[in-house]
Amino acid sequence: MTKKRIAVDMDEVIADSISRFQEWYGIDFQLTLSLEELRGKNFHEVVAPEHQEALRGYPNRPGFFKDLPVIADSQRILSEINQRYELFIATAAMEFSNSFLDKYNWLQQHFDFIPWRNYVFCGDKSILNADYLIDDNAFNFERFRGEGILFDAPHNVNETRYRRVNSWQEVGEIFL
């Protein structure tokens, strides 16, 4: 029997990019951005209009994707998933062309059990031929051929169309 294939997003799913926004926003404006404030919103809805442009530019600044913290339990659960499924990492890296090498190196460092052959840097995720896609952006599921599984993130709390997981523990309960 061929293994089922699972594709997994990076930002907000295995890599904590919100923490980088919080960190840089704190440095630039001496202000904090709490996860509570961000619930159900995008950054531009919670920060002052004069700070929005800076925030929007962060992912294009060199270093944004470097050394991001790993989302809790993702390494352990994915290493187990990797035994039983074909596992791919699929990230919309094309949006931020400065991010390629940082993302590649980050994966090599933190998920060394996933070979580079199973990395996908793309834009439109409907190009993925997989059975499942674990992602925090529901728009990626709209034309996806498999089943989308929504990884909980502050910005997506009001999304109800897809199965939601709140943690990697819950991902493990589904797949392991």
Place this chain on the structure above:
Amino acid sequence: MTKKRIAVDMDEVIADSISRFQEWYGIDFQLTLSLEELRGKNFHEVVAPEHQEALRGYPNRPGFFKDLPVIADSQRILSEINQRYELFIATAAMEFSNSFLDKYNWLQQHFDFIPWRNYVFCGDKSILNADYLIDDNAFNFERFRGEGILFDAPHNVNETRYRRVNSWQEVGEIFL
């Protein structure tokens, strides 16, 4: 009716990377590598053993993928294909992590009608959800879910399992 989706490889299909091998090999060893010599062979079969390591390293050297010549007629035919199909560029960039930005910039420069959302940098091309894949490496078709169309290249002349096209003219005859 939804459009059929065509994925197109870069090296040896739209980007002439053999010419870069020839150029650098000429600079390093004052020798020429003709396409005739390369027929049915890989580089390591036609160059002297003591030159093989250098050649194998070329794609990892900065600049290898920069300013590669465009394969004849690929721009014109793909711009027409782009009107009638969903067109993606899918390249095994993960093998050469120095290549990301050069490949991205090359596509922006020479194929500006293809949006970055339709770029895919990957390793294993079985991850592509497309109806057709135009590629010079037959191994990419083995687990591909659609139809593989083999773009003629010196190294693949003995491959007979897949439909072969010898030029972008011939690709146009199939799809337009």
